[in-house]
Amino acid sequence: MSAQKTERLMNLLIMLLVQKRYVTKERIRDILYADSSDEAFEKMFERDKEELRSLGVPIEVGTTDPLFDDDQGYRISPTEFALPDISLTADEASVVALATKVWEHARLAEATSEAVRKLTAAGAELDVAALDLVQPRLSADEPSFDLFLEAAQERTPVVFDYQRGTNPVETRHLQPWGVVRSSGRWYVVGYDTDRRYDRVFRLSRVRGEVRRDGPPGSFEIPEGTDVRAVARRLTPERTVLRAVLLVRPGTCHPLRRGAISTESGATGPDGESWDRITITRATVDLASEVLSYGPDAYVVEPAELRDAVIERLDGVLA
Amino acid sequence: MSQRQPVQGAREQVARLLALVPYLHAHGHVRLDEAATAFGVTERQIVKDLRVLFMCGLPGGYPDDLIDVDIESLESPGGDRVIRVTNADYLSRPLRLTPTEATAVIVALRALRSGATSDDTREVVDRALAKLEQAAAAGAAATPLVDPGDAPDAAEVALRARLEAAVGQRRQVRLVYYVPSRDEESERVVDPRGLVVEGGAVYLDAWCHAAEAPRWFRLDRIRSAEVLDTMVTTTDAPRELAPGIFTQEAGAERVTLDIAPAAYWITEYYPVEAVRPGESGHHQVDLLVADQRWLTRLLLRLAPHARVIAPAAYADAFRSRSAVTRSLYTDAE
Numbered sequence: 312m313s314a315q316k317t318e319r320l321m322n323l324l325i326m327l328l329v330q331k332r333y334v335t336k337e338r339i340r341d342i343l344y345a346d347s348s349d350e351a352f353e354k355m356f357e358r359d360k361e362e363l364r365s366l367g368v369p370i371e372v373g374t375t376d377p378l379f380d381d382d383q384g385y386r387i388s389p390t391e392f393a394l395p396d397i398s399l400t401a402d403e404a405s406v407v408a409l410a411t412k413v414w415e416h417a418r419l420a421e422a423t424s425e426a427v428r429k430l431t432a433a434g435a436e437l438d439v440a441a442l443d444l445v446q447p448r449l450s451a452d453e454p455s456f457d458l459f460l461e462a463a464q465e466r467t468p469v470v471f472d473y474q475r476g477t478n479p480v481e482t483r484h485l486q487p488w489g490v491v492r493s494s495g496r497w498y499v500v501g502y503d504t505d506r507r508y509d510r511v512f513r514l515s516r517v518r519g520e521v522r523r524d525g526p527p528g529s530f531e532i533p534e535g536t537d538v539r540a541v542a543r544r545l546t547p548e549r550t551v552l553r554a555v556l557l558v559r560p561g562t563c564h565p566l567r568r569g570a571i572s573t574e575s576g577a578t579g580p581d582g583e584s585w586d587r588i589t590i591t592r593a594t595v596d597l598a599s600e601v602l603s604y605g606p607d608a609y610v611v612e613p614a615e616l617r618d619a620v621i622e623r624l625d626g627v628l629a
Numbered sequence: 630m631s632q633r634q635p636v637q638g639a640r641e642q643v644a645r646l647l648a649l650v651p652y653l654h655a656h657g658h659v660r661l662d663e664a665a666t667a668f669g670v671t672e673r674q675i676v677k678d679l680r681v682l683f684m685c686g687l688p689g690g691y692p693d694d695l696i697d698v699d700i701e702s703l704e705s706p707g708g709d710r711v712i713r714v715t716n717a718d719y720l721s722r723p724l725r726l727t728p729t730e731a732t733a734v735i736v737a738l739r740a741l742r743s744g745a746t747s748d749d750t751r752e753v754v755d756r757a758l759a760k761l762e763q764a765a766a767a768g769a770a771a772t773p774l775v776d777p778g779d780a781p782d783a784a785e786v787a788l789r790a791r792l793e794a795a796v797g798q799r800r801q802v803r804l805v806y807y808v809p810s811r812d813e814e815s816e817r818v819v820d821p822r823g824l825v826v827e828g829g830a831v832y833l834d835a836w837c838h839a840a841e842a843p844r845w846f847r848l849d850r851i852r853s854a855e856v857l858d859t860m861v862t863t864t865d866a867p868r869e870l871a872p873g874i875f876t877q878e879a880g881a882e883r884v885t886l887d888i889a890p891a892a893y894w895i896t897e898y899y900p901v902e903a904v905r906p907g908e909s910g911h912h913q914v915d916l917l918v919a920d921q922r923w924l925t926r927l928l929l930r931l932a933p934h935a936r937v938i939a940p941a942a943y944a945d946a947f948r949s950r951s952a953v954t955r956s957l958y959t960d961a962e
Contacts, residue, residue, distance in 0.1 A: 314681050316639035321646060321685040329687060329719055342688045362640050366647070367727035393722035395764050403757040406750075410737035419733040425644060426730035428668070429723040430761070432651040447744040447786060449737065449777055463774045464728050476893045489774030495830070515897075539776040562812050580957040603930035604812065606954045617958070624955040626933025627948065 319343055320359055324368060328392060333373045333384025360385075368392065394429055404431050415450040418457060451497055453514035456490060458521045459499040463487040465527035468504070472518040480518055485510070486530040489538035500538045502530070511542050552597050555611040557585040562607035566590060566600070580609050587611070598623065645670070646682055647724045653714050654721040661703055661710045676703055679712065686716065731765035732775050740777045744786050785831075785848055789824065792833055792848075795856045796821045802835070805852040810923035814852055819844070823867030836863040843868065881917040884924060885938040888912050892934035895927070913938065925950050 322343055327334060336356070344352045360370055369391040374382060399407060411427050414420040455471065462469045469487055474480045487501040496513060503510040557579050558566060567573060570588040579585030592600070598619040601608050610617040645668060652667065653659050665672045679698045686695035696717040702708035726734070738758050745751040795802050802821050807814050819835035822843075830847055837844040843865070883902065888895065890910040895901070902915040918924045921943060928935050928947045937944035 313638040313642070314677070317642040317646070317681045318684045320639060320643045321681070322688070324643075325685060325719065326688045363643070365727070366640065366644050367724050367730065369725075389719070392724065394725045396722075397760040397764050399757065399760060402753045403760065406738065406741060406754050406757045407734070407761070409741060410734050413737035413740050414733065419729075419736075422727070422729045422733035423737050426726050426734035428644075428648045429726060429730070430734070430764075432648040432723040433655050446790070447740045449740050460729075460732075460774060464732075476890065489776065491776040538774060542776070564807055564812065564814055565809075599930045602932055602954075603926045605926070605929050605950045606957060607812065609957050621955070621958050623932045624951050624958075627936075627951040628955060629933075 320363060323359055324363055324387065327370065327385055327387040328389060330386055333371075333386045335382065335384045339385065394433075396433075397430075398433065399430065407431065409446065412446055413449055415448050416456070419449075419451070449492075451490075453497055453517070455499075455514050455517045455521045456497055458523075459487050459490050459514070462521075462523065463489050463499075463501070463532075466530050466532070467523050467527045468525040468529050469521050470524040471521040473512055474516055474518050483512070484524060485512070488532045488536055488541070490514070491538050491542040493542060498542055500541045509541055509544075551591055552613070552616070553589070553591045554597060554601075554613060554616055555587065555589050556601065557587055557609040557611060558604070559583075559585055559607045563604050566604070566608065585609070642678055642681065646678055647720065649675075649678065650682070650714060650717050650720040651723045653712055654718075659712050661712060664712055675712075676700075679703070679714070682714065682717075726765060728774075731761070735761055735765060736775045736777050743777075746787060788848055788851060788854055789831060791854060791856060792821055792824060795854075796823055798856075799861045801857040801859045801861055803855045803857055804846065805854075806846055807850040807852055809850070810920045810926065812926075815839075818857070819846070820861035820863045822865065824848075825867070834867050836861075836865065881919040882940070884916050884918045884940065884943050886914045886916065886928075886935050887938050888914055888931070889934040892931045895931070895935075918943070921946055929954070 323339065326339065326342065339356065340347075340352050344355060347355060364370055369387060371386050371388060371391075373384060373386065407427055407430055411420070411424050414423055459469065461467075466486075468484065470482060470484050472480050473483045484504045485499070485501045486504060487499050489500055491498050491500055491511075496515060498511045498513050500509070500511050502508070556563075556566065557577060559579070560575065567586075567588055569592070570590050572589045574587040575584070577585050577587035598616055601610060601616070601620055602623060610620050649664065649668065652664070661672050661675060665675050668675065680700065682696055683698040683700065684695070688694070693716075697713075697715045699713040702713065703710055735758065738754060738761065742751060742754045742758070745754055792802065800821075801818055803816065803818050805814055805816050817837055817839035819833075819837050822834045822836065825832050825834060830849065833846040833848065833851070835844060835846060836842075887907065888911065893912065896904050896912070896914060899916065902917060903913075904915075905913040907913055916924070924937075924943060925947050928937070929950065932951065937947060
């Protein structure tokens with residue numbers, strides 16, 4: 312059964328690939344589906360086309376006769392069918408082969424294996440030993456990941472419930488452009504049709520199921536869209552701050568780690584001997600970090616940071 | 630492979646054939662066992678595939694129109710087991726990538742790039758990436774719709790690899806570990822059991838010989854890890870990472886906080902027992918606290934957006950610590 316079907320799919324593919332012109336449905340039926348009833352043929356032919364397309368076979372639909380455009384036919388263009396000749400060298404083929412081990416996500420792991428099989432079919436022996444590489448891993452545990460990616464590929468709008476912090480759950484409508492990872496978390500980037508603006512949503516804040524909200528091909532991703540750039544633009548800017556702090560000896564290890572300079576024997580605010588450190592931090596909120604060390608960290612400058620720390624302490628003691 | 634659904638069987642067989650023919654075409658002289666290894670299937674499966682291929686060809690129906698496979702050399706006792714396929718030139722190029730395949734492999738390579746530990750290797754990955762992006766651009770998959778994000782810190786990637794190797798080799802590891810609740814770096818020897826990822830952070834599960842108990846170690850708090858020659862002396866399997874595992878330590882006490890909206894993020898970041906909405910955007914949060922110093926540090930970090938409702942001892946500790954910190958600035962002025 313399965314062998315028969317493979318044979319039919321292969322023959323359909325070859326038939327459409329070697330013909331220069333569009334092949335009519337009638338001819339396809341006569342040659343490959345001769346034993347089937349009308350209804351069975353329609354069903355089988357639809358399914359077979361879909362299966363070939365899902366493998367990446369580009370089946371084109373066109374008119375077989377320029378005078379009668381109701382005469383529909385099918386073909387596969389050999390240049391569209393074949394992988395462009397990119398001839399990987401042995402070391403390139405080796406890194407490509409390693410790509411199969413990166414995804415800890417069933418569907419994308421399988422897609423990567425399939426891609427690698429195609430890419431390495433054309434030659435090149437592997438030479439993995441020459442690479443200095445530790446194997447990274449990508450996982451995507453959020454249940455909505457697959458649907459957002461699929462919808463972006465199909466250009467299908469989606470609707471989902473979303474909850475930010477303490478805000479009530481909101482229903483959002485989105486034209487998804489892609490998914491992006493940042494600091495270990497996945498986000499979906501797209502055009503929010505309610506707010507009429509580009510938006511980024513964190514997948515872990517999606518509540519319940521993501522539903523399709525229209526047919527595939529309902530929108531276009533703006534040309535030249537780079538999902539990573541959009542995500543970066545829409546997430547809060549991290550300013551780099553230079554600060555001078557006094558820290559008690561033997562404390563505040565994480566602050567000391569990235570210090571530009573450390574100078575021991577400085578006079579602390581209590582008259583004792585402290586360490587003076589200069590740090591730069593790409594952080595949204597350095598005041599919070601400094602505050603967490605309590606009386607072991609003291610801000611010398613900048614004044615804004617010092618004031619922020621004092622003000623927040625006053626807020627507690629008020 | 631044999632566990633796959635029968636429905637997928639034909640699709641998968643077609644996919645394999647469309648890669649097998651170009652593979653044979655490019656390599657010339659391929660033995661059955663070599664092909665089976667390259668495609669990760671049994672020799673029997675490859676023969677099955679070739680038997681189907683043997684039935685395929687141009688639509689004319691004449692013998693010359695069919696693809697020719699020398700089945701005999703594969704199956705007869707005296708055969709040389711070399712695969713010979715002829716009359717299939719139109720299948721000699723591999724099929725192009727689907728958008729999902731292009732995305733999956735490009736994203737995987739971008740992630741690999743961040744794992745490269747030398748410039749030479751990074752350069753190889755870049756070359757491969759450029760070619761793949763070119764191949765993808767030629768198809769419908771011009772823009773990859775997934776981005777793996779910032780490269781993880783190279784030092785942490787290397788640390789992870791070293792710890793994984795130690796787990797595999799069952800060797801002990803000497804860790805210098807930062808304990809935030811005590812603001813302290815301490816050294817200890819552990820028996821590593823495995824690594825798990827939870828909420829974006831990676832943890833080492835290990836038996837700690839200093840504490841004589843199993844412990845979780847967050848990789849970004851490990852200051853150094855030296856893999857020792859000594860073998861592990863405990864043999865427990867890695868633990869499951871269950872919700873709340875980081876707080877359910879002996880002697881943990883329930884603390885109730887009042888938090889303003891600016892501090893609400895802690896409910897997503899720490900395993901909290903309960904969250905109850907209060908007035909004007911405030912919430913009451915129940916937390917299990919094993920170490921009072923940890924909570925005081927957290928409250929200082931959140932200041933002034935969180936305060937302790939109960940027990941009073943925690944409220945007092947936080948207040949007095951805040952007062953001492955504030956006095957540093959008063960004295961100096």
